[in-house]
Amino acid sequence: MPRRYDPERRERIVAAAARVLERRGINGLTHRAVAAEADVPLGSTTYHFDGGEALLLAALERVNSEWLEWFGRWVAEAGAAPSVADHVVTLLDDWTGPRRASAELVYGLYFAGLERPALRPLAARCVDEMVRLARPLAGDEAGARAFVGLVDGLLIQLLLTGGPHRPEETRAALARLLPGTGSRPRPGTG
Template identity: 45%
Template sequence: MASPRRRDPDRRARIVAAAVEVIAESGPQALTHRAAALRADVPLGSTTYHFADLDELLEAALHAVADRNVARLRQWAGSLIPGADLAVELADFLVDLATKHRTSSVVAYELYSAALRRPGLRAASTAWDAMLTEVFSTHVDGTVATALTAMFDGLLHQALVSPTRPVRATFEDPLRRVLVAERRLGCDGGG
């Protein structure tokens, strides 16, 4: 008599979480179906059943990380008090992303870089930037929001690769200068 099939509705999610862990530890080049299966403690066939190829698994991992990071960004944006010092708030958020949420931030940048060579990853990897720009646009004009997004990404990337622990002061002055310049342009009629 054959043994009954075990139902495992969370298997796909566990495989994706395992893929994110593999990427966090060793980078996207270390991700294989076998590595994800071992980490998720599932048979190898489960990974190929749920993900036809490695790009599909990478894309699922990227979506999971992007969704988590976008949710974190929405929570941060929702917690801003009207009239708060945006340079201070952004600097504190950068420190938080580079320390408390370092692993998630590193994985996001790893996958963001992987999208350079894998077009299937590009839509998911741009979700973070689109959300940053959307959030920043509620505080500054669209052009400045786009520039602030690029600056924020660059500052976070630098913080993640720096050998020193990031502190608010590292980020606050450059952010304030962009925000003050934006206010001056706004007062001058935009140019």
């Protein structure tokens, strides 16, 4: 029986790997789980990805691509918001509320680079691209890097602690870091 050629199989496997990551996390990403999710034979996953790390890298590239596409749209929409600070407040509320699972996936993969050096270059490229995308909001590269660092830091703290988001603190932090993006602190409050 001749082998069937399926040019889209690799992409289906990568999409399935991203779904497995979202549901089971990094430790749940196995060739067997991905094959079942993609509805392909196990041999197909090992044919396209020779090891678990190769499969993880491909899934991470897809997750990063989706995240950066979303972030680019978010930056483009900032002009319609009353202020950059208000736009950041909405982002934090969204990513700690209805999109929390996606945020946990993105940051889980981001931090996986601490233990898996092969993931670091991909994580670094993601951060660099976020900085490039954020330049219109922050003026220059240094401001954009500070902006991305602040938003990342606030989101990580909220995800880890489960604490309440305090929009006024977010606005004040942005105003101090990048004047003109947030509300100014009132005299005697900062």
